[in-house]
Amino acid sequence: MRTETGQVYKLKDYKPTDFVVERIDLTFELDPKETTVVSRVILHRREGVAADAPLVFDGDELTLDSLQIDGNDHDPSLYDATPDSLTIRGLPESGPFEVTVNTTLSPATNTKLMGLYRTNGVYCTQCEAEGFRRITYFYDRPDVLAVYTVTIIAGKEDAKHLLSNGNFLGGGNYDEGRHFAAWFDPHPKPSYLFALVGGDLGLVEDSFTTMSGKEVALKIYVEHGKEGRAGYAMDALKRSMKWDEEMFGREYDLDIFQIVAVSDFNMGAMENKGLNVFNDKYVLADPETATDADYANIEAIIAHEYFHNWTGNRITCRDWFQLCLKEGLTVYRDHAFSADQRSASVKRIAEIRLLKAHQFPEDAGPLAHPVRPESYKEINNFYTATVYEKGSEVVRMIRTILGAEDFRKGMDLYFERHDGDAATIEDFLACFAEASGRDLKQFALWYSQAGTPSVSVSTDWNEASKTFKVTLEQTLAPTPGQSRKALMHIPLAYGLILPDGTEFDGRLDTDDAENGVMHLTKRKQTFSFSNVPGRPVLSINRGFSAPVNIAMEQSSADLAHIARHDGDGVSRWQALNEQAMRHLVAVSKLARDGRTLPPARELADILVATGADDSLEPAFRAQALALPAESDIAREIGSNIDPEAIHTAREAVLSEVANAGLDVFARLADSAPKGAYSPDAADAGQRALAGVALAYASLAEGQPARAKTAYDSSDNMTVMSQALQVLVHQFPGSSEAEEALAGFKTRFADDPLVLDKWYSIQAMTPGAPTRERVEELLESDDFDRSNPNRMRALIGAFSAGNPTGFNAADGAGYRLLAAEVVDIDKRNPQLAARLLTAMRSWRSLEAGRQELARQALVSIREAGELSPDVGDIVDRMLAA
Known part of the structure; x- marks a missing residue:
């Protein structure tokens, strides 16, 4: 049986530390198996703390080599060191004092990828949330802010780049062929923002001049030979810096901003002050290896981590x-x-x-x-x-x-x-x-308050008085630990679309709305409009102004009216999506009961007309044509879910849309921009529309020729991966699909990030037989189980992105995930726990699958000693 998952931490129990940290000086002597760390911490006792109160530092799998107080060895009887904590007694009662802690680490064997570890010959750290305690004993909590000075010493092979937070103080030869570099961060920060990188990396450099005229050096470090794929990340960084100045008045505050891209990383990226560490999939891009989605993700995540400089680091x-x-x-x-x-x-x-x-x-x-x-x-x-x-x-x-x-x-x-x-x-x-x-x-x-509020909406139109009333009522379902909920303040943006397609600009007869927003603050409220010239159609929750479920009986005609005339593009999409969802839910339930599925002519006609409307933005049309995913339909049904029935129903609707619009889709499938590739929004939108159209046209034609031609003639990764997905998902096992898969792997055999796409596409092929291929790929000689990206690409894609394969009626998908989670947990608990969350909705399945999923979760709980990460997730999933 597993061990206890540990104590429960509660918000109400917060209290500040007994000692205040003033500064910390760190010295690292890097070695793959025996890195030594010397931590010198200046502290003073917080006012009001008892004179005999001990200092208690956090640790995680640490061994104390030595301890000094104010430069003198401390009496061993006055401290207790365990792998998880260091408790020190006999400290000065007043004034600042220095605690020096020596530890030794093995970065090469740190498979958890938390603290200091080594990846592809490069030393790297990840300290959020509690990784710093794997480096040295310290107050590893976000409210302990201190100024850091860091000295890094390394042999010649590791010393090309020795990086840490803040500004560079200097460096050079140390002794016996070793080198050093020193860094100082003038901004007090918590330990989770500490970073260190050491190794031989390629470098891309640029600069940015801030709004006050200060020039900031910009540096992006990548593996050698990949420097040419960091250009878009650098461009995104400079645009982010300028945008934050213009939109929020936030100027960068150091002399240098650095990004390091590594291949083994549990997260997307980390905002360490002045030294961001990134999963390389969110830095590296060129047209041959990255899709439009990759470019957009790089842009967003570069911006996200840079914006943390103020919202996360400075505050x-x-x-x-x-x-x-x-x-x-x-x-x-x-x-x-x-x-x-x-x-x-x-x-x-x-x-x-x-x-x-x-x-x-x-x-x-x-x-x-x-x-x-x-x-x-x-x-x-x-x-x-x-x-x-x-x-x-x-x-x-x-x-x-x-x-x-x-x-x-x-x-x-x-x-x-x-x-x-x-x-x-x-x-x-x-x-x-x-x-x-x-x-x-x-x-x-x-x-x-946890949970998604639901808002029921009803309307009343009085032709005689020309008044229109909207009644809103909120409900909040119980969630774990919260059986009773207080009423929320829910802001719902709205519009009234008149019969001629224009919008009613009259005011509400109530103070509960302003600037086009209804403020629902009570259980039930009615909002009235006077002097409305004709029966309007209500467009509610425009722009998705509140993350709520809307329950509203609107006719197909009203939804079509919104889709045609609403000035808010998001509402137009929501109207189309709602029409599709209603039909898909209805036919999924019929399929579950083994009944004949009705046609979807009206829906097909609307979608085809939307796709054919060249006045609409291509990217919008691509979104409109993408039917709700099988997981979306399952969420809408809510309980007694049969994934196979949902898949059957959705495929039937896809086929009907495809057949109804073959001529349109055949035209659009060839509409991707020609010539030099650009990742900008306009070209990306055209490629997105062409990709959706290719899938529909291939489905209608019932043979893979069109997709194979697109694959063979593609000159960028976006088009190539779109075509490969159509071949593998629509024509699995065909000679065209197998030939494309083999060619793709051969071409990109030396590029792990591109091969991750190859794994994911196969893992997400609908149907139970996919599990067998996933198992084969797991056991292949070139599959790297230690790399989080690779495991997410295969196991994560299968369990979270393949409802029919993962939820096979025999439970084999659940058993596969359970076995992998138990195995991964021994090396990388954080990754194992995140993969396990794919089973979060197991209780909504039909009874047979639900029981098989429960058995798989129980098998994890009974597998042996689990990490706190996995133990916590499985306990919460199995709780009544």
């Missing part, structure tokens, strides 16, 4: 319960940046799809938790869609409620008041309340 979190304060806010900022760089409405549609695909299921299952949780066992398990994506939506709602001007005033006050602080959600909201004069107490419930 950090008081404790990990406030994680959304840096992550949700910074996601909001990177979303706003991407919306300005690309099509705002198309970007917003993509955000909504992501939110509904990942965060809504999280809110509806056993892993539900508030944006700011009240307790946790393992903080690594709270880097979730709720904290990031819903956290961003909450910030977006603040802007909707306050308006752009007061929102900017609130942000300015936040930056001014809390620069250099470890802040809380209360601090953040107080700035907006003060700047705007608004009471945000009820709104603050968005941070403390």
